[in-house]
Amino acid sequence: MAESGLVQGRYRLLDLIGRGGMGEVWRARDESLGRQVAVKCLKPLGPQHDPSFMRVLRERFRREARVAAALQHRGITVVHDFGEDDGILFLVMELLDGRNLSQLLEDNRHDPLPLPDFADIAEQVAAALAYTHEQAVVHRDLKPANIVRVADGTVKICDFGIARLGHDIGFTARLTGTGIAMGTPHYMSPEQIGAGTVDHRSDLYSLGCVLYELVTGAPPFDLDDAWAVLVGHRDTAPEPPRARRPDLPEAYERIVLDLLEKVPDDRPRDAAELVKRLVSARRSQGAPYGAEGGPAEAGGRTATRVVRSLPSWTQGMTVGSRAEPRARRAGGADRAAGLTGAWTSGLPPLSRDTPAPYVSERPAPSPEHLAALAARHNAGLSLGRLGRWAEAGEVHRAVAAEREHALGPDHPDTLASRFEVAFTLARSGRPADALREYERVAAGRERSLGPDHVDTLAARQETAYALGRLGRHFEAHQVYVSVLAARERTTGPEHPDTLRCRHNLAFNLSRLGRLEDAYRMARDVASARARVLGPQHPDTLVTRYEVAYLLGQLGRWAEALQTYREVAGDRAQALGPGHPDTLAARYEVGISLGRLGRSKEALELYRDLVGARTAAQGPADPETLRARHGLGVNLGRLGRWEEALAEARSVAALREQVLGTGHLDTLVSRREIAVALGWLGRWPDALAVYRQVAAARERVLGADHPDTLASRSDEAQCLEQLGRSAEAVALYRRVAELRQRRTPGRG
Structure with a gap:
């Protein structure tokens, strides 16, 4: 991986962003989606670990990565992908343009942050923890370096699941011969130091340490000796923050000291309660930022409303103890879903309870062979x-x-x-x-x-x-x-796999002609995917694209146009303006404009689209030719038939060369030639082309296929224009008979 700079054939490593005890973080380019990401490569493991340990580690890494990827909140770094490359485990995350809190404090020369900044950061981090704790996920390693404030002011928590994995591997929280914890002990809770039960209240203690440092410029036990720091967390009451910063409002001091209580039960009950206290403290100071108090969540919700009901499919996703006692679901809630990839091959059953009926009497293959x-x-x-x-x-x-x-x-x-x-x-x-x-x-x-x-x-x-x-x-x-x-x-009904199945079912319903049922199901899936995955997730946009298609099939072209435009805009933002999916949505915008009679707008759109497709994929790519076909159709709709004929001939020739003479797209372009010839009054030439298209469709699709019958109807209309009515009537009758044979019982 290091030699090629390409992780799993997809992520191109560009610049080293940081290095720590767990490994390295790189700025990288996702070659598949054309966007920049952050790739965290965990430190490679040495030969001291046996194969069975490695299998367990890979499985645990997969579980922790799935937990992190399932978290969907503006205050949590998005995990896009994870895997293994050349023996190195890696996570792919969104690339954040900002500074972590350690860097912000360094920028501020370790002076306390201004009160509005402190209040903003505290509320956003507490809101994110409220969400994760509601999902029964505990961070375990909350510290300034794991909290980033991005350029737009959003505060995000990073590295969910990594601390637990590091503990299992032995990178972090490892004891020396004297029993001192390695790493940074300044933000560890007393229960972590004493090997007690670690749950959501441990995160609250660590957050208290972070907030203490933000308002005073130093952590609560800022000592050079690691043992003294640990003893301070375990046995010593912290100095009140107002002793170091007299202008700190008393309400904020009380919040920080409550978070730093030694006994977990003496801390705030949960992060949701903490959010309410922080909002109340800020409002009592005259609301230093925000119109109604609190940084707004998506859709206008404030931070006090981020806690919502837990989707059923997340019940089995846990790290550490649950935030609140809950009954386990019956039927194996903790069993991890399988993945096909580098982690799952050769892994043993996860426990003695996992069914393994595939075991046979055959000789066990060697680990090297597997x-x-x-x-x-x-x-x-x-x-x-x-x-x-x-x-x-x-x-x-x-x-x-x-x-x-x-x-x-x-x-x-x-x-x-x-x-x-x-x-x-x-x-x-x-x-x-x-x-x-x-x-x-x-x-x-x-x-x-x-x-x-x-x-x-x-x-x-x-x-x-x-x-x-x-x-x-x-x-x-x-x-x-x-x-x-x-x-x-x-x-559960809102698990991503369930939603994928519902999406496919909606697509299939449309192919059965059940357009209204398909539309309703696709619309519901789009809403659910927006809730679960986010409104700009590629899967959400795929379903919204299907909704737009179904609106068009139902003749609701104005709504289809609006939906296609929204999808195109969101894809441009999420994937880039030149991504094939973005260009596909723009193509459908042009189709909708044409259907609404807005051919001049459609023509301009297709001109731009042809340029973008040519630059991205080349002049002979099928998608470039499809855009050129749309351009020619709209030239005809505007009455510019000579130009339309020239465009149709050029596209047909290229399609024949690239796709073949019998390809359906080639035949569509040849039909467009006949249409233009007819409008130019060249009916004998048009008739010859219509007949060629009809004959080719009959060979490829069959005599009674709707497209073949449409071509025969074109041929009959052309015969009428040439005054050959008897031949036209005979052909119309033949088409009617074939249609009736295809759909018996109608009429």
Whole structure:
């Protein structure tokens, strides 16, 4: 990884931002999405750790990363991705443009921060902790270096889950021969020092230490000797902050001292109560910032309202003790969902209670052999990320065969490889082959893991998707409905996997012609994804895009236009203006404008889009040609038929060269040539082209396909224009018969 500077074939390391006891943080570029991110690379582990420890560590890292990635709050750093590359565990996070609180204090020459800054930071951090503690997640390592104030004033907490992982690895909180904790003890709670129970109140104590330093310029026990600092936290009352800063309001001093109580029960009950006390203290001082007090949350909510009900799918995501005692869900709430990737291959069951029916009497393969297979599996994943699907498929097929021989056909690792084989087949345009492989994986996972296991449901959902790709939408619908019921039953209605299934079901409903049902479901999924993942998350935007498409199908083009514009704007902000998904949304804006008769606006949009597509993908790329096709259509709508004809001919020639003569897009462009010829009064030429298109569609799609019948109707209209009415009537009758045959029972 260090040599290539490319993590998992996707994240290009650019500049080293920082280095600490846990590893390094790099500014990097996400080559897939074209955005800058921060990549935290954990320090590589030495040979002193045996393979079983490493497997446990990888699983724990995966769990902690999933917990961090599930947190969705403006005051918490977003975790985009996580993985392992060349033996190094890494997290991919949003890149923050700001300064952490340690740097702010250094910038201020370690003088106390101005009171408005202190109040702002305190309330935002407390609000973020209120949210995380409601999710039963404890930070364990809150300190100034882990709190960042970004350029717009937002304050974010970083490194959730990292402290616990570091403790397990041995990087942090490690004792020396004299029993002194290594690292920075200035923000540790008494229960952490004494190996007591650590829960959300430990975070409150650490926050008290941070706030003490912000208002005085130094932590509460600012001593050179680490042992003295620990004894201070455990046994000594801190000096009141007003003794160091007399102008500090008494209400703030009381809050800080309450947070620093030695006994957890004597501290504020939770962070939500702390938010209320901080807001009340600020208002009593004349509201130094904010119109109604408190930094506004999204949608105009203030910090006192950030605590909300816990989604059912987060109940099993815990770090440390719960903030409040709650009954465990029955049925394995703590069992982690499986992932296909570098962490899961070769991992043993998580506990003795985990079902493992795949164990057989076959000789156990050597750890070296399994490690080699895992490495080859990862290589296949990397090839897929680069779009080299044929090569990736070959790798996964070979690994699957070897894993089946070594571990058995129903071992999770064998099935993980077969799942990837199916995925590469789907990406290579072979949905029928992918379907057979997905069905095999789903059956094997049901035998070894159970029908409701997350991996079984993932395979069944991909089965439904492959059925849809093959036009078998009714069968796909039945599978989606069954999978959705299982997902809602096991993980809850708003788990991201459940929402993905509902999105796919809505898409499939539209293909069954149930447009109103599809629209209502897509609209509900978009709202749920906005709540769970955020309004600008790519999955949220995909569903909003589908909502816009369905509005157009329902003839509600004004609403479709507005929705497409919103999606395009959000994608430009989240992914960049030149990202393919942003450009796709802009293309649909042009379609909507044309449908509303606003062809002049559409024409200008398509001109810009052609330029952007050409710059990003080249002049002959299919998406560039699609934008040029839209430009030509709107030239015709504006009556500029000579220009429209020239554009259609140029696009058709390029499509024929790039896609082939029988490709549906090529035939669409050839039809546009005929339309322009007709409007120019060149009916014999138009008739010849219409007939070519109809014949080609009949060969490719069949005689009774709607597009073929539309071409025959075009041909009949052209015959009428040429005065050949008898031929036109005969052709119209033939089209009517074929339509009636296709839809029996109507009429």
